[in-house]
Amino acid sequence: MPNPVLIEVTRGALVESRHRGAVAVADAAGTMVLAIGDVTTPVFPRSAVKALQALPLVELGAADRYGFNDEELALACASHSGEAAHVAGVERMLTKAGFDPSALRCGAHWPIAQGAAVAVARSGAPSALHNNCSGKHAGFLCLACAMGVDHAEYFKPNHPVQREVRAVLEDFTGAALTEARCAIDGCSAPTWAVPLRNLAHGFAKFGAGEGLSPQRARAAARLRQACARKPWYVAGTGRFCTEVMQLFGERVFVKTGAEGVFCGALPQQGFGIAIKCDDGASRAGQAIMAAVIARFLSLGVAERAALAPLLQPSLRNWNGFEVGAIRQTDALALT
8 A cells, every 4th residue: 555645735625746655653662653555665764773873983983083073973874964163073074083074975056055055165175074964974074083994985885984883873773784675875975774663762762871781872862962052053944853852952963865865863752753754855754754844742821832833834835925725634633
């Protein structure tokens, strides 16, 4: 059966677009709390698992060796917008380990933030520092250096750094990451296909620290705290992940991935969340994540009001006129 329609986009009184998808919410024991649609078929989580990819950086001591602060740890988990402070932070990470930006192998693209892209265009062209994954890659490079291994091919699946990352993903999700499940992400690092139910289980463990070794649980807590304290470095100005974590602090961890994937954790409830929109639409993934947060998190009046624009965003035209909305269907609201 196809996944249900979870999000509708209205224009005037009519539904203009529909987004199908699947949602998994699990606890740290792996028990499903909520399952909508197909949560068993492997999907590529892409950037939604960057916090798990950054975990060896902390657990193996590289973050302490290079004196990384909360901003830099948040950047290691980030899909940043390429704003000036993001770029400066990544360059600072590299400098601490003795690298310059030429060591990055993530490729270059224009900053996500329009203002930052305009500023770069005025002075030249973007570099790898502007890539939204440059913080993750800087973390990989610093880990390679701390491990005492050659860093030249740090992004390849069989490099010691990526073997460490793969082992972390397997430990958190319980999924066997065979070669058949490996593909290459937009930044050239490996991405491993994992079922939503396993991703939700993994992020429940990441949020609650349960089912992990003490050292691994401490590393997960440190990364969560860094992202909660410095959420702007995880995404950027006006970005969903930043706004949610600014609103809720350590009560919510969220991370977007490409192609309509979102993962997250509600540490106090001990729940992990994994979402996939069939058509890859990030606007639908954001609305679904907001709905899951509203369903499982105890919200005060002010918090509910602050979440409302993310839960059911209005659509406006170039004149600023409200022309429609993004809304959840009964399949998501009443399941």
